Amino acid sequence: MRFQKADEMEKYQSDQSAKNGFIFYTISLLIWSLYDLFIKGNSGWQFTILLFGNAVYFWSRLIFNRKMNT
Template identity: 70%
Template sequence: MRFRKADEMEKYQNEKSAKNAFMFYTTALLIWSLYDFFAKGEAGWQSTILLIGSAIFFWTRVVYNRKMM
């Protein structure tokens, strides 16, 4: 089985899909952690996952921005 390189349209669609998925997961984890914080008094693992995921996202943006310069 051979894989082919994605063309520009597929790259664009993948980028938009990844952005939408990231926004969904971020919003869902934020709402879940806020609910647990106010209901139980603790943030729980979902807030840790949210913070780590956001840190990875923004750190990779910085790395790729520096590579482009």
């Protein structure tokens, strides 16, 4: 099995898939944590995971943008 460098179409498809997956997990964790907040009175670990996931996403995006602009 040989790995080839991805062309522009494969990179685009991979980026779109990652974006859709990120949006799905973000919305799912947000709904789950809001449900637990209203039913149980605490947001649970799902909200913490949501915050860390978003922090990692936006921090890495900031770093990559700075690398591209310098």
